[in-house]
Amino acid sequence: KQVIQVINPNTSLAMTETIGAAARAVAAGNTEILAVCPTQGVPSIEGHFDEAIAAIGVLEQIKIGREQGVCGHVIACFGDPGLLAAREMAQGPVVGIAEAAMHMATLVATRFSIVTTLPRTLIIARHLLQQYGFEHHCAALHAIDLPVLALEDGSGLAQEKVRQRCIQSIREDGCGAIVLGCGGMADLAQSLTRELGVPVIDGVTAAVKMVESLVALGLNTSKHGDLDYPIRKNLSGQFERLN
Numbered sequence: 001k002q003v004i005q006v007i008n009p010n011t012s013l014a015m016t017e018t019i020g021a022a023a024r025a026v027a028a029g030n031t032e033i034l035a036v037c038p039t040q041g042v043p044s045i046e047g048h049f050d051e052a053i054a055a056i057g058v059l060e061q062i063k064i065g066r067e068q069g070v071c072g073h074v075i076a077c078f079g080d081p082g083l084l085a086a087r088e089m090a091q092g093p094v095v096g097i098a099e100a101a102m103h104m105a106t107l108v109a110t111r112f113s114i115v116t117t118l119p120r121t122l123i124i125a126r127h128l129l130q131q132y133g134f135e136h137h138c139a140a141l142h143a144i145d146l147p148v149l150a151l152e153d154g155s156g157l158a159q160e161k162v163r164q165r166c167i168q169s170i171r172e173d174g175c176g177a178i179v180l181g182c183g184g185m186a187d188l189a190q191s192l193t194r195e196l197g198v199p200v201i202d203g204v205t206a207a208v209k210m211v212e213s214l215v216a217l218g219l220n221t222s223k224h225g226d227l228d229y230p231i232r233k234n235l236s237g238q239f240e241r242l243n
């Protein structure tokens, strides 16, 4: 069996469960999913400050996963926090859920819209569109204006707001697909795709299949150039465990 480490960069155990279950639902028969989150950090990631904190936890988990011999890693937060730093540390492929969902969307539609949680995190998605070269593929970005952990409060309110936003986006944006902009929405994609008749794409499941593909093709993270392992230094204090 090959093991794919799926890292929820926030410390919410409920969301880690949601993410792990979605990943397991699509994993190949020979793939085992190891769903983890940092032991310390931020309970939800809703801005640049949260992303900076979460990135350290991602790197710690990458190190642990590598020591455990996982074949690849998924960063299951829509900001892809710490992605390039994680790629320096990792031997296997590292795929962020935003880039995975965006890539998949471009394969089934000429334009996609993004539906995420808080309006203030839209800028993070915009920056990723620029970084990954998908600006011209994105028709619109929307936020349901609820916090990330509203997805885990059991009320179903956030899920219904995502559904309504998707319906409106399909009607108004001229997009052919929707990208769900939060790891906590991973369990909504398949039912929304069926109900709306339009590809609604979740990055957790997309990233799991992309890591499986990369592994099957024998493609590890390139160590030629800027994603080579980090230059060895004496990391001190709280960073000692990253040595």
Ligand SMILES: O=C(O)C[C@H]1NC(=O)NC1=O
Binding pocket: 010, 043, 044, 045, 046, 076, 077, 078, 079, 116, 117, 118, 121, 148, 181, 182, 183, 184
């Ligand atoms: O930016 C967001 O809304 C979603 C992002 N935050 C988080 O804690 N997990 C995520 O996927």
